[in-house]
Amino acid sequence: MNILGPDGLVFGVDNVAACNQYLTDYGLIPRDVSAQGGRFEGLDGTYVEIRRADDPSLPPALPTGSTLRKTIYGVADAATLEQIAEELGRDREVKRLDDGSIETLDDMGFALGFQVSIRRPLEAADEIVNCPGARQNRGVNVIGAAVDKDIVPVTLSHVVYFVPDQHKAEAFYVERLGFRVADRFTNLGPFLRPAGTLDHHTLFMVHTPPHMQGVEHFTFHMANPSDLLQAGKRFQDKGYESFWGPGRHIFGSNWFWYFNSPMGVHVEYDADMDLHDDSWEPRACESSEDASQIFNFTLVDNWMPGGDPH
């Protein structure tokens, strides 16, 4: 099934104004922002939508009170949408919404939407780094460091669920929707990607007791590691609370930096994730500090060693 990845995440929240401000400061492009919520887009149009927790248009919340109300997948075309409606319609209700999308539940009760993807093609410039001996470099008199650089998260990358049964959850996405397992932490769950992307993961699961079902985090891809570091530094300077990082994961190789959020989930910046195709053999190990990251830094204030020697 030609599912490309998550197009959008919809949250029903307590503090709409705080979430609107937070996602704007994270760097997304705000659209239609009001006291009722707003839509916050990356460069390709993939988005996070904020609504009031009591908004009647949202699917019901999980009994645990998780604020994520819907994960909306973008699919390649209308034929794929029909294929999904037929497959999932065999054993559950699949609603057809006015906007042409379909809505249903996965086997853990997370609300899912599917739509012909709204993502726009990206034309990104590579980050060109000067590396001795490498063929391509930035070039003579071309400056790398840009203090005022405009940094916008590029595209919605992945979401991570707390699930009561990682095996049941994996089976649903693999058997019913054609996701592939990239790697797995045996004690937590699988890193999954749908057929329409090479990204290491667009979905990861963490096995937890049932009363914890919900969301660990979501993230947008940044263009490159230096954008990630610069965006995260700006975000922390605005007073937002860093949770983990910056660092670099091992499974997926993605650089990461996680923050707390008023949605009550962690929000990550990620960059430079591995790509895989079906020739890739999944790795598996228990999660641990050293299996989870190569390195983990903590931002400290800028300083001037040596200062003014006069």
Add this chain to the structure above:
Amino acid sequence: MHLCALRDIPDGHSRGFDPRGGGRDYLFVVRRGRQIYAWRNACPHPGYEGASMPWRKHEYLDSERTHIVCAGHGALFDVESGECTMGPCRGLGLKALNVRLEGDEQLYWYPDAGVEEQ
């Protein structure tokens, strides 16, 4: 250890403190009138024990300021008892700290000797 003046915290609001300069808040207080509730900034979420709770400096409460919220995964805590009422920390609570409002209208923290190390 001196933290701040009572009037530095608007009534009903929360404020975080990093008195030993550890880089993130060690504790936070919630003010209700002349009542002060002081808690260690350490979420009891199993697997995340000790995680810092606010989403932004000083922001420990929900929008109505009726509950303490952990901005990691949304656990709600009772302001007065510190007990988790909703979310992943069910059955667990926050650690109370000894912060007193004294006659000079200032807040002071009295660390438990030997217990509250960094």
